Amino acid sequence: MPFSSLNLKTELLDNLKTMGYDSMTPIQAQSLPAILNGEDVIGQGKTGSGKTAAFGLGLLHKLDVKRFRIQSLVLCPTRELADQVAKEIRTLARGIHNIKVLTLCGGVPMGPQIGSLEHGAHIIVGTPGRIIDHLDRGRLDLENVHTLVLDEADRMLEMGFQVELEGIMDRMPIERQTLLFSATFPEQIQSIADKIMFKPVMVKVASTH
Ligand code: ADP
Numbered sequence: 146m147p148f149s150s151l152n153l154k155t156e157l158l159d160n161l162k163t164m165g166y167d168s169m170t171p172i173q174a175q176s177l178p179a180i181l182n183g184e185d186v187i188g189q190g191k192t193g194s195g196k197t198a199a200f201g202l203g204l205l206h207k208l209d210v211k212r213f214r215i216q217s218l219v220l221c222p223t224r225e226l227a228d229q230v231a232k233e234i235r236t237l238a239r240g241i242h243n244i245k246v247l248t249l250c251g252g253v254p255m256g257p258q259i260g261s262l263e264h265g266a267h268i269i270v271g272t273p274g275r276i277i278d279h280l281d282r283g284r285l286d287l288e289n290v291h292t293l294v295l296d297e298a299d300r301m302l303e304m305g306f307q308v309e310l311e312g313i314m315d316r317m318p319i320e321r322q323t324l325l326f327s328a329t330f331p332e333q334i335q336s337i338a339d340k341i342m343f344k345p346v347m348v349k350v351a352s353t354h
């Protein structure tokens with residue numbers, strides 16, 4: 146199925162073409178209609194199935210560029226993954242005014258992050274520990290977040306981020322869209338999903354594209 150079958154902003158369709166993304170991968174085809182419809186979605190698919198563009202397109206489609214507030218938060222288990230996700234979102238967003246994507250990860254000096262936060266952003270991509278740190282110090286305001294993404298949720302739990310995840314969720318509007326992606330689906334994920342998601346649509350894809 147081509148991306149053009151979705152009701153996406155023209156700029157996003159143009160960028161997809163430039164990136165060489167001609168048709169949707171199975172997880173994109175199955176999750177994007179619900180994501181664009183504002184529903185909560187749980188996506189289960191192996192590495193390489195194209196989960197980043199699935200949630201990236203969803204949050205970019207909904208973003209109000211003229212409103213310079215943090216509107217989306219993407220949580221990733223590691224800095225490497227957060228950097229990859231931020232890079233893909235920036236590529237998808239290319240040329241759409243001045244969409245600001247900021248990464249906030251551990252293992253990076255605090256100073257420059259504080260400076261960047263003072264300048265503001267539309268989208269934050271980060272690791273749970275560092276996000277909590279900024280929240281605790283009153284440097285990060287998530288009150289305008291309308292899309293929350295938990296990427297590689299199973300790995301975040303394996304790494305012991307459960308308390309941080311719950312702390313972050315507590316500081317975010319309840320009225321929001323939550324997208325959860327995971328390669329595996331242990332019991333612990335189900336119980337988190339029950340707590341933080343509203344009638345999620347489940348999408349499960351076995352193979353890569
Ligand atoms: P996952 O997060 O599921 O492991 P990624 O989002 O990292 O997967 O995507 C895996 C690879 O597939 C990346 O190199 C990405 O650029 C590419 N990709 C994603 N969607 C498409 C698509 N629709 N068409 C072509 N390539 C794609």
Ligand code: MG
Nearest residue numbers: 193196197296
């Ligand atoms: Mg991924």
